[in-house]
Amino acid sequence: MKKKIAKFSVLPVLGASIFFYSFSTKKALEAQNILISEFSTVGQELFYNVPEAPLITIPEPEVIIYPELGKSYLAFKEALGFKESGGDYKIINEFGYMGKYQFGRGTLKMIGIRDANLFLNNPDLQEAAFYANASRNKWILKRDIERFKDKEINGIKITESGILAAAHLAGAGNVKKYLRSGGANSFSDGFGTSIKHYFKKFAGYDTSFVVPDKKAKVKFPSAV
Known part of the structure; x- marks a missing residue:
């Protein structure tokens, strides 16, 4: 008898659950329909006015044109500086030669520079030193330039x-x-670089810019 009571007592609960579920679903659908009706565009005249996207101009990459150095004085000193030190203004080699053009202290004193630290930390001073030294050497070798220019020695054309x-x-x-x-009568430096090699490697540049000067000194503020 207890089993039957338990069996039939479930039916009212199940019926109530079905009713509640149906009622809840109906309410949810009605709410959804209300929301849809609020945002519906049925019967409305729609106008779309989308502005055109602005034209984007992509700039062309900047083209940097480097001057052609050719065989100018500038090309001459840059090639020599690269050979001497790789163009490093602050380098000191194992023999104590300094800067881009590898000057010794004795040569620097002859052209008026006594402050080695100032020299190493001032590229403009080093460039001025290079010109002064070249100017002095050109004066010393003036007669030899006139005598041997365009002649061949050991198969190498001699140039200024x-x-x-x-x-x-x-x-x-x-x-x-x-x-x-x-x-x-040849010469090689501490690294074995011969004077003959320099005659060949740096031949044919225009060094007319260098004016011979027996007393060439660096005219630079605080150079001494």
Whole structure:
């Protein structure tokens, strides 16, 4: 008897649940229909006015045109500076030669520079030193330039720029010895670079810009 009571007592609960579910679903659908009706566009005249997107102009990449150095004085000194130090203004090699053009302290004193720290930290001063040294060497070797220019020694054509480059490496005195001995009296620096190599590597540049000056000094503020 208890089993039957339990069995039939479930029916009212199940019926109530079905009724509640149906009622809730109906309410949800009605609410949804209300929301849809609020946002409905049925019967409305719609106008779409979408502005055109602005035209975007992409600038062309800037083209940098570097000057052609050719065989100018600027090309000469830059090539020599690169050979000497890779163009590094602050380098000091194992023999104590300093800067982009690898000057020794003795040469710097001759052209009026006594402050090595100032020299190493001032690229403009180093460029001025290069010109002053070239100017002085050109005066010392003036007669040798006139005498040996365009001649061949050891299969190498002698040029003014080659002579000045060799003088930068070895000093004007060693260049004189090489030229006047017909190449028999040579010179190599501490790294084994020969004077002959500089005659060949730096031949044919226009060094007419360099004015010969026996007493060439660096005219630079605080150079001494």
